[in-house]
Amino acid sequence: MDEKRVSVAVIKRLPRYYRFLGDLLDNNINRISSKELSKKMNITASQIRQDLNNFGCFGLQGYGYNVPNLYKEIQKILGLEEEHNMILVGVGNIGRALAQYKSFEKRGFRFVGVFDKNPDLIGKELGNNKIRDINDLSKFLVDTEVNIAVIAVPRNSASKIVEILAINGVKGIWNFSNAELDIPKSMFCENVYLTDSLMTLTYRLHEDEILKKYS
Amino acid sequence: MDEKRVSVAVIKRLPRYYRFLGDLLDNNINRISSKELSKKMNITASQIRQDLNNFGCFGLQGYGYNVPNLYKEIQKILGLEEEHNMILVGVGNIGRALAQYKSFEKRGFRFVGVFDKNPDLIGKELGNNKIRDINDLSKFLVDTEVNIAVIAVPRNSASKIVEILAINGVKGIWNFSNAELDIPKSMFCENVYLTDSLMTLTYRLHEDEILKKYS
Numbered sequence: 348m349d350e351k352r353v354s355v356a357v358i359k360r361l362p363r364y365y366r367f368l369g370d371l372l373d374n375n376i377n378r379i380s381s382k383e384l385s386k387k388m389n390i391t392a393s394q395i396r397q398d399l400n401n402f403g404c405f406g407l408q409g410y411g412y413n414v415p416n417l418y419k420e421i422q423k424i425l426g427l428e429e430e431h432n433m434i435l436v437g438v439g440n441i442g443r444a445l446a447q448y449k450s451f452e453k454r455g456f457r458f459v460g461v462f463d464k465n466p467d468l469i470g471k472e473l474g475n476n477k478i479r480d481i482n483d484l485s486k487f488l489v490d491t492e493v494n495i496a497v498i499a500v501p502r503n504s505a506s507k508i509v510e511i512l513a514i515n516g517v518k519g520i521w522n523f524s525n526a527e528l529d530i531p532k533s534m535f536c537e538n539v540y541l542t543d544s545l546m547t548l549t550y551r552l553h554e555d556e557i558l559k560k561y562s
Numbered sequence: 563m564d565e566k567r568v569s570v571a572v573i574k575r576l577p578r579y580y581r582f583l584g585d586l587l588d589n590n591i592n593r594i595s596s597k598e599l600s601k602k603m604n605i606t607a608s609q610i611r612q613d614l615n616n617f618g619c620f621g622l623q624g625y626g627y628n629v630p631n632l633y634k635e636i637q638k639i640l641g642l643e644e645e646h647n648m649i650l651v652g653v654g655n656i657g658r659a660l661a662q663y664k665s666f667e668k669r670g671f672r673f674v675g676v677f678d679k680n681p682d683l684i685g686k687e688l689g690n691n692k693i694r695d696i697n698d699l700s701k702f703l704v705d706t707e708v709n710i711a712v713i714a715v716p717r718n719s720a721s722k723i724v725e726i727l728a729i730n731g732v733k734g735i736w737n738f739s740n741a742e743l744d745i746p747k748s749m750f751c752e753n754v755y756l757t758d759s760l761m762t763l764t765y766r767l768h769e770d771e772i773l774k775k776y777s
Contacts, residue, residue, distance in 0.1 A: 352769075352773075353769070353773070358762055358765055358766070359758075359762060361761070361762070361765060362755070362757065362758035362759075362761040362762060363758065365761065366740070366742075366755075366758070401776075402772070402776040403776045423772075424765065424772055424776075425761045425764055425765050426761075426764035426765055426767060426768045426772070427761065427764065429764075429768070431764060440658075440659035440660075440662045440663055441659045441663070443655075443659065444655040444656050444658065444659035445655075445756075447655045448655055448656070448756075450757060451757075451760070454757070456760065494767060495760075495763065495764075495767075518767055519763050519764070519766070519767050520763075521759070521760060521763055525581070527581075535763060535766040535767055536763075537759050537760070537762050537763040537766070539754070539756065539759055540577070540581075541660075541663075541754065542577065542665060542666075542669070543574075543577035543578065543581070544577075544736070544752050544754055545666070545671065545710075545736060545752070546576070546577040546580065546640045546641075546642065547573055547574060547576070547577060547752050548710065548734050548735075548736055548750060548751075548752040549640055549641035549642065549644075549646060549710075549734070550573055550576060550639065550640050550641055551573070551734070551750040551752070552641060552709060552710075552733055552734050552750055553641045553644070554567075554568070557617070557638075557639055557641070558567075558568070561616075561617040561618045561639075
């Protein structure tokens with residue numbers, strides 16, 4: 348199947364299509380031309396066609412896109428019609444926030460287990476879960492099907508967690524640990540490097556000054 | 563200055579260099595060849611040279627890179643040697659987590675104000691701040707210099723906040739609101755779309771199945 352892989356750039360745009368189509372639906376817009384959609388999203392109409400053609404033919408010449416249909420198709424493509432069992436590893440500030448994030452549940456993402464190593468936290472409630480001992484992670488994964496593990500531990504603890512997840516067949520990692528994880532090919536990892544993002548912003552804020560200085 | 567702009571791809575790699583060099587320093591490695599660094603970071607040595615050449619000449623033929631020096635230079639390039647006054651707008655789960663994120667303070671990012679519209683929250687403590695009324699944001703910005711506003715409000719409230727920030731000369735926006743903000747050219751915005759990231763992961767988890775179905 349490798350030759351059919353969709354490019355990363357296209358994959359990254361899919362959630363954006365989904366967001367824009369959701370907005371259109373919220374505004375009761377049921378039909379949009381590729382030109383209008385292109386203007387709204389600031390990408391060319393031919394790019395939109397190309398992107399969507401990876402998955403089939405969704406637009407009709409002279410009609411444009413049927414918004415509810417396309418929204419539903421992209422939902423399917425993104426895997427949002429399935430339920431996703433998630434666990435959280437690491438109940439720090441970010442982990443705690445994610446575990447309580449309301450819109451996940453609405454979209455079928457459900458935290459079925461929450462883990463930490465801090466004895467003061469273990470046994471406490473977080474959302475619909477009691478915080479469990481990280482040492483029980485392996486055992487938990489034997490009994491419970493988990494698709495996605497949210498890793499929100501400090502960076503030097505992350506690789507050990509990945510090992511346990513890999514052995515127990517967890518396929519997806521959503522990584523907030525600020526570490527670049529070495530994961531087996533059978534797994535997929537999506538990284539959220541918060542400090543990288545903030546540093547990109549500070550760079551931009553003083554780019555003129557920096558370029559004057561270094562060039 | 564426009565012709566000298568550094569490409570987005572390079573800018574996005576800078577924090578990554580900074581992270582890797584920080585790791586080397588933590589492991590007391592003071593010198594690294596471009597070949598070794600390239601292997602560690604999984605990008606070509608010539609790419610590294612090209613990236614860094616945007617800002618000057620940091621490597622020495624036959625010696626490689628002096629890690630502490632390069633780390634310090636990239637720190638400067640990223641604007642991390644300056645202090646950054648931040649405000650938080652929106653004390654939900656994510657906003658609360660960001661306001662308490664320890665590593666920001668260490669790097670010179672300081673929350674000088676925290677705002678929400680919820681009367682139950684206004685006046686309560688969050689980190690080193692008392693939560694203020696969002697209606698006082700304009701007044702606050704007249705009196706206090708702010709470089710970066712962290713926007714963590716629901717998406718339909720975000721554009722109004724941006725207006726207030728723009729009028730009052732705030733240059734940087736770190737956007738967690740899940741909205742695509744329309745910002746004036748004088749401002750810079752870095753988006754963290756958490757649900758986009760999660761959807762990218764769920765797509766990957768069932769990509770084989772989807773491609774079989776649609777192709």
